[in-house]
Amino acid sequence: MNRRRFIAGMTAAGLTGTASAFSFFGLFGDDEPTAVELYPRRPLKASRRAFSVDESPTDEADAIGYTNFYEFGTEKGDAQRYGERFKPEPWRLTIDGECERPGDYTLEDILKPHPLEERIYRLRCVETWSMVIPWVGFPLADLLKRFAPTSRAKYVAFETLYDPEQMPGQRRAVVEWPYREGLRMDEAMHPLTLIAVGMYGETLPVQNGAPLRLVVPWKYGFKSIKSIVRIHFSEKLPVTTWNQLQPDEYGFYANVNPAVDHPRWSQARERPVGGWRRRDTLPFNGYAEEVAHLYHGMDLAKYF
Numbered sequence: 129m130n131r132r133r134f135i136a137g138m139t140a141a142g143l144t145g146t147a148s149a150f151s152f153f154g155l156f157g158d159d160e161p162t163a164v165e166l167y168p169r170r171p172l173k174a175s176r177r178a179f180s181v182d183e184s185p186t187d188e189a190d191a192i193g194y195t196n197f198y199e200f201g202t203e204k205g206d207a208q209r210y211g212e213r214f215k216p217e218p219w220r221l222t223i224d225g226e227c228e229r230p231g232d233y234t235l236e237d238i239l240k241p242h243p244l245e246e247r248i249y250r251l252r253c254v255e256t257w258s259m260v261i262p263w264v265g266f267p268l269a270d271l272l273k274r275f276a277p278t279s280r281a282k283y284v285a286f287e288t289l290y291d292p293e294q295m296p297g298q299r300r301a302v303v304e305w306p307y308r309e310g311l312r313m314d315e316a317m318h319p320l321t322l323i324a325v326g327m328y329g330e331t332l333p334v335q336n337g338a339p340l341r342l343v344v345p346w347k348y349g350f351k352s353i354k355s356i357v358r359i360h361f362s363e364k365l366p367v368t369t370w371n372q373l374q375p376d377e378y379g380f381y382a383n384v385n386p387a388v389d390h391p392r393w394s395q396a397r398e399r400p401v402g403g404w405r406r407r408d409t410l411p412f413n414g415y416a417e418e419v420a421h422l423y424h425g426m427d428l429a430k431y432f
């Protein structure tokens with residue numbers, strides 16, 4: 129099989145079923161994985177492997193095929209179908225808000241000082257599927273420190289590119305564009321929080337958030353915003369896309385929590401994409417030892 133461009137007819141086991149017409153989360157988008165590479169990926173060298181789980185990664189064809197990227201459409205695989213105009217290069221990022229060194233930076237400026245690491249992380253989507261992905265990236269903390277956030281910076285907000293020419297799903301107001309996410313400053317500075325530029329040893333495919341995205345492994349996947357163009361330090365809790373759309377269903381924190389169900393479905397178990405067996409979902413997606421202290425004393429059913 130040509131690894132560079134294959135449309136997988138392979139249906140991930142356990143994902144077969146009827147596709148839903150309703151397009152918001154909860155419709156477990158049972159479409160088949162569509163593992164297309166729209167833009168040439170380059171090999172990346174990671175200098176070390178850190179914080180990795182001891183589990184076999186999801187098959188790459190599934191991880192790059194079974195994707196959510198609403199900027200291209202609400203169905204799994206829409207980025208692969210409608211992403212041919214998307215250009216991850218050249219790319220710029222704006223850094224602004226409560227920091228001493230705001231500015232407009234090229235992707236090269238952003239990436240240059242950071243040695244790349246491989247991190248094999250669990251990913252748990254709020255829709256109940258899960259994956260294990262070998263990301264390539266570097267700690268978000270190392271990037272944020274370069275801009276010298278001030279003491280007023282309590283949160284970090286992120287935005288995805290808004291350009292309906294490149295991202296045709298943005299012609300429909302399914303969410304208020306641009307897609308926005310945010311973290312509390314201590315979450316953003318946590319060593320597990322990653323800026324990913326690659327996966328499976330190569331640069332990110334368009335559908336997984338090229339050229340750079342966030343990865344927060346203990347939170348539901350929607351926090352891990354793709355194709356970032358702006359990072360904003362803020363004193364106030366930032367507006368985030370899913371919370372804005374359905375605040376009773378998607379909280380700002382979105383920590384993976386099997387004990388707190390989504391109003392429309394249970395979060396107790398998950399379906400590993402490409403696997404046969406469902407399994408129990410773990411508190412903080414298995415990262416409780418590393419991150420539970422960040423939420424000490426908080427009622428996690430209230431701050432979900």
Ligand code: MTE
Binds near residue numbers: 254288349351354
């Ligand atoms: N980022 C943007 N900009 N737009 C999106 O639609 N989907 C989110 C998240 N980041 C999304 C996004 C959701 S719902 C999930 S589960 C993860 O990306 C999926 O990442 P993956 O497709 O690389 O597995």
